Amino acid sequence: MTTVEQKTVPLNGDESVAYAVKQCDVDVVAAYPITPQTIIVEKFSEYVADGEVDTEFVCVESEHTAMTCSITAAATGARTFTATASAGLALMHEMLAVASGSRMPIVMSVVNRALSAPLNIHCDHADSMAQRDLGWIQMYAENSQEAYDSIIQAFKIAEHLDVQLPAMVGLDGFVLSHTLENVTVLEDETVKKFVGTRQIPHVLNHRGEIVPFKLDPEKPLTIGPVALQDYYFEHKRQQEEAMKNALEVIKQVHNEYAELTGRSYGNGLIETYRLDDAEIVTVCVGSTAGTIKTVVDTLREKGIKAGLLRLRTFRPLPVEDIISNLKGKKAVAVMDRSSSFGGNGGPIFIEIRHALYNGADIPQVVNYIYGLGGRDTPPALIEGIYNDLQKIAQIGQVEKQIQYVGLRE
Amino acid sequence: MAEWKVTGKEFAKIPEKFMAGHRACAGCGPAIALRLVMKAARGPIIVTNATGCMEVVSTIYPNTAWDVPWIHTAFETAAANAAGIESALKILRKKGKIKDKHVDVVAFGGDGGTFDIGFQALSGAVERGHDFLYVLYDNEAYMNTGIQRSGGTPHGAWTTTSPAGEVIPGKTQYKKPIADIMVAHEMPYVATASIAYWNDMVKKARKGMEIVGPAFLHTFAPCPRGWRSETAETVEIARLAVETCVFPLWEAECGEYKLSTKSKAIAKNPDKKKPVEVYLKTQRRFRHLFKPQNKHIVEEIQNNVDRRWKKLLKACDLD
Ligand SMILES: Cc1ncc(C[n+]2csc(CCOP(=O)(O)OP(=O)(O)O)c2C)c(N)n1
Ligand code: SF4
Numbered sequence: 001m002t003t004v005e006q007k008t009v010p011l012n013g014d015e016s017v018a019y020a021v022k023q024c025d026v027d028v029v030a031a032y033p034i035t036p037q038t039i040i041v042e043k044f045s046e047y048v049a050d051g052e053v054d055t056e057f058v059c060v061e062s063e064h065t066a067m068t069c070s071i072t073a074a075a076t077g078a079r080t081f082t083a084t085a086s087a088g089l090a091l092m093h094e095m096l097a098v099a100s101g102s103r104m105p106i107v108m109s110v111v112n113r114a115l116s117a118p119l120n121i122h123c124d125h126a127d128s129m130a131q132r133d134l135g136w137i138q139m140y141a142e143n144s145q146e147a148y149d150s151i152i153q154a155f156k157i158a159e160h161l162d163v164q165l166p167a168m169v170g171l172d173g174f175v176l177s178h179t180l181e182n183v184t185v186l187e188d189e190t191v192k193k194f195v196g197t198r199q200i201p202h203v204l205n206h207r208g209e210i211v212p213f214k215l216d217p218e219k220p221l222t223i224g225p226v227a228l229q230d231y232y233f234e235h236k237r238q239q240e241e242a243m244k245n246a247l248e249v250i251k252q253v254h255n256e257y258a259e260l261t262g263r264s265y266g267n268g269l270i271e272t273y274r275l276d277d278a279e280i281v282t283v284c285v286g287s288t289a290g291t292i293k294t295v296v297d298t299l300r301e302k303g304i305k306a307g308l309l310r311l312r313t314f315r316p317l318p319v320e321d322i323i324s325n326l327k328g329k330k331a332v333a334v335m336d337r338s339s340s341f342g343g344n345g346g347p348i349f350i351e352i353r354h355a356l357y358n359g360a361d362i363p364q365v366v367n368y369i370y371g372l373g374g375r376d377t378p379p380a381l382i383e384g385i386y387n388d389l390q391k392i393a394q395i396g397q398v399e400k401q402i403q404y405v406g407l408r409e
Numbered sequence: 410m411a412e413w414k415v416t417g418k419e420f421a422k423i424p425e426k427f428m429a430g431h432r433a434c435a436g437c438g439p440a441i442a443l444r445l446v447m448k449a450a451r452g453p454i455i456v457t458n459a460t461g462c463m464e465v466v467s468t469i470y471p472n473t474a475w476d477v478p479w480i481h482t483a484f485e486t487a488a489a490n491a492a493g494i495e496s497a498l499k500i501l502r503k504k505g506k507i508k509d510k511h512v513d514v515v516a517f518g519g520d521g522g523t524f525d526i527g528f529q530a531l532s533g534a535v536e537r538g539h540d541f542l543y544v545l546y547d548n549e550a551y552m553n554t555g556i557q558r559s560g561g562t563p564h565g566a567w568t569t570t571s572p573a574g575e576v577i578p579g580k581t582q583y584k585k586p587i588a589d590i591m592v593a594h595e596m597p598y599v600a601t602a603s604i605a606y607w608n609d610m611v612k613k614a615r616k617g618m619e620i621v622g623p624a625f626l627h628t629f630a631p632c633p634r635g636w637r638s639e640t641a642e643t644v645e646i647a648r649l650a651v652e653t654c655v656f657p658l659w660e661a662e663c664g665e666y667k668l669s670t671k672s673k674a675i676a677k678n679p680d681k682k683k684p685v686e687v688y689l690k691t692q693r694r695f696r697h698l699f700k701p702q703n704k705h706i707v708e709e710i711q712n713n714v715d716r717r718w719k720k721l722l723k724a725c726d727l728d
Pocket of ligand 1: 459460485519520553
């Protein structure tokens with residue numbers, strides 16, 4: 001049941017992100033174009049040129065500076081957004097750690113794209129997976145609608161006083177970024193009210209005063225100091241605590257949004273599809289879930305007990321949800337759209353399998369690396385994976401733990 | 410714009426914003442530069458610092474030497490930090506989310522963070538016209554990481570990555586003319602200053618803050634630790650750099666060069682221009698240049714100083 005006015009407009013993934021940002025009363029946007037994210041920057045420039053937003057748009061000279069500007073703008077008290085992809089995200093790497101370490105609630109959309117070399121502009125998740133240990137909240141959208149909804153939620157999550165962490169929303173390059181969809185959007189006022197004004201926590205400064213955690217000429221505060229062996233570790237531990245808090249906050253904000261709009265994505269952390277009585281299950285992030293859902297329906301018609309667990313939130317990892325939803329399953333295929341070269345499987349596989357290790361009733365878990373550099377992932381390929389799972393379920397054993405699908409070998 | 414005038418007595422009474430208690434070495438030139446610039450602040454101010462000696466000595470958590478809002482993000486980001494702060498201030502003021510008061514934004518960067526790794530961000534921020542003052546404290550090497558050469562290290566100088574060896578006698582390249590490169594940006598204000606001439610420096614710092622748009626202040630700040638010089642001689646060495654025209658004092662408003670008092674006096678009376686040798690001899694980083702086989706390097710340095718001085722005089726219409 002929706003409680004507010006909404007309308008449906010045709011938007012591609014990038015436009016839906018730009019539209020959401022326009023509605024969130026963002027103070028500063030600092031960004032640099034890179035395919036397939038460029039449309040976001042272009043669209044936003046149009047909003048600025050037409051006076052549709054009250055935002056300072058800084059069209060910087062690099063992604064490194066985009067992230068740096070975002071950090072200091074956020075430190076000055078501004079609500080801040082940026083967007084990037086692939087090489088741009090890699091160039092930001094250093095500053096991503098500064099953003100989270102400085103506890104700046106920046107929101108960024110990452111339009112997922114492969115990393116060079118060879119140069120490739122199409123979708124995989126190598127860019128954001130390479131940033132997974134830097135203290136950013138990571139959410140992945142299945143479609144443009146969810147990209148829109150998630151950006152709005154992300155501001156509220158990142159800025160929550162128990163969190164105060166930067167958040168990235170991933171959307172698959174081209175598959176979502178350049179594909180027109182019907183996206184249901186809220187009224188500007190509704191979004192503004194939902195997101196609210198940015199709250200700023202208070203801390204103790206060097207004068208012994210309780211001051212807002214921001215650069216305020218009247219209440220001096222040193223941000224981003226040197227912390228050595230005697231304090232650095234404590235800072236990192238606090239970041240971990242904030243991530244733990246984010247699990248609850250993501251669910252809360254998601255539920256609140258669901259009540260408002262009638263749209264929900266599982267519990268905000270994971271989304272399950274025909275999973276309850278499923279015996280064979282795939283796990284994925286992003287747009288592939290759409291294809292998998294279709295395949296699951298086909299298989300169900302044939303009486304095959306197939307299901308899906310989509311990780312909507314990858315950081316913080318919803319370990320409890322993963323365990324409770326996968327325990328007792330016969331076979332699980334974790335699908336990674338990126339590789340961890342020389343590792344024991346893709347990043348999502350490593351985490352899922354590890355999460356299950358201590359539990360009872362552990363399923364057989366197998367890894368599929370797929371779709372790198374935008375390689376197509378058609379339903380037939382997913383069906384193949386479920387076929388494999390059926391065999392694994394039958395013999396109760398994984399023969400080859402890491403597989404590559406849709407690849408000429 | 411009326412020039413800010415301050416007497417020594419008045420200046421002494423201005424409260425310190427870069428306070429005592431930092432851990433800079435005795436005789437640290439950059440610490441003097443920072444202190445002077447901070448005392449020139451005209452009112453509400455936000456400061457940002459690149460990674461380097463000045464950041465490391467002044468903010469060892471949980472202590473700080475900064476009695477103003479201050480932020481550090483990374484080595485190459487001082488100008489980008491300023492850009493983000495200034496952009497935020499602008500929009501927050503417009504939206505009424507902060508007090509409608511002008512706030513000066515000042516960025517400090519060492520030579521490494523300015524000539525080298527941070528140059529792109531600096532050039533970008535200036536091109537976009539952000540309203541901030543960038544203060545380069547030039548100690549002519551990466552000191553924080555242990556005296557490595559930078560694009561600002563002078564010709565012939567010993568550093569740990571341009572060592573004076575049997576075959577290569579110190580740094581083979583010349584110092585990048587960073588202030589001239591900034592002038593080439595056609596920005597509103599560029600100036601050079603030396604800690605030996607405090608009054609000139611604080612006036613220029615204040616002017617850089619008052620000018621609307623980007624301003625760049627190149628301050629010359631000897632580092633006794635890295636230059637292998639006497640701690641008590643820091644200011645004297647900074648003075649010699651001006652007297653030898655190794656580091657002339659000038660300012661350029663919108664590309665128009667003008668010599669400052671001390672350097673103008675030398676221009677008017679060229680006999681006052683001291684030979685570079687007297688400057689080089691104060692620092693053991695140049696010691697190897699005085700071996701007989703390296704005599705030509707001192708000559709080369711002199712020639713280069715003369716060439717650049719002549720060029721500057723021409724730019725100032727004084728040739
Ligand atoms: C990306 C990056 N590369 C290298 C370093 C290591 N580093 C920190 S400070 C510094 C040198 C700073 O030199 P300079 O800017 O001249 O300032 P100073 O220490 O002399 O004050 C270096 C190389 C770093 N922090 N970040
Ligand atoms: S090493 Fe040089 S620049 Fe660094 S604190 Fe010591 S004197 Fe100052």
